[in-house]
Amino acid sequence: MSLLPFEELEAGELMQRRIFALRQDRVKSQRTGRETHVDRLFCPDWVNVVAFTAADELLLVRQWRFGSAEFSIEIPAGAVEPGEDPVVGGLRELAEETGYTPDDPGAVVLLGATRPNAAFMNNRCSTIFVPRVSKTLPQNLDPTEEVEVLSVPRAELDALMRQGARRCAAGAAPTATDGLLDNSLVLVALHLWKLHTA
């Protein structure tokens, strides 16, 4: 099969929501001539932060997530402002969510980016690696954000991911202030970090 890009015939009405915009477009296969409708979600680019404390523990945040309606354990992350460098955006999100800043700003590395979901989302998610961070600032959260900062030894990360994947598959909702390390973008970030440090 010789693949060809689909042709965009018609853009639907853009519905603006709080954290994304939604549009249904009409597209046409250049191979078969067949037309179809596709859902597209327009999101800002995001950034993930892999940061280790002086005790060599990965910095994590626990928060209630509205999609899963569960608590979730993740790495600091957020949206990149339009035109903002992902490294700058990542360090901004890190400081806001946790109060931690890099010991050596020159040591921060952009590990790369991935598509959160190429099937229907247009954005990219970058991952940055901050080898050493310290608590130098107070948290600076939005009025509706509630974020608990924690950290876990580097040697326990694989076990935490295995546990998250197993319990997420079992469908057991975490209770109380529990939470799983089972957000896909965290597993992506830690994979990119392993590929970098391997």
Added chain:
Amino acid sequence: MSLLPFEELEAGELMQRRIFALRQDRVKSQRTGRETHVDRLFCPDWVNVVAFTAADELLLVRQWRFGSAEFSIEIPAGAVEPGEDPVVGGLRELAEETGYTPDDPGAVVLLGATRPNAAFMNNRCSTIFVPRVSKTLPQNLDPTEEVEVLSVPRAELDALMRQGARRCAAGAAPTATDGLLDNSLVLVALHLWKLHTA
């Protein structure tokens, strides 16, 4: 900070789209009493398939993606039917997209599941591992699907992921029938596979 689940005050109108439904809900912090609106996307559960050929090559699919408006190199994947076992759903998607089936159905492993995006999506994505597959059937695609099957030696996977993350970060759109291995859920699946085989 002692975290508490947010309370759901009011569910908005459900807007049904082709591959998901969208709703804006009103929620309330039990800690501060503050109310806010949240976007929620209701999606079917998904499944990812990590499968190796007799030549020990990872089975991949290349297709045009409407979200990124680019070609993308991914592993076979799709939506799980309501009530369907993720292993059954994964093998169904594998057969439909590629015509490959497991040499030993008893050797198929559910590696776990993750949240594609806990922040605003309600679903889970499982990953299954099929140690050995062979081409036994023709492709069986939807009329609007155009999928090219390829495979890559196991030893080249890390390089392909590094290249994808670097080029995705650089923002260079792949041209023609090119495509990057840069879809987050593929990096998740290969991370879970590494955690399993480590």
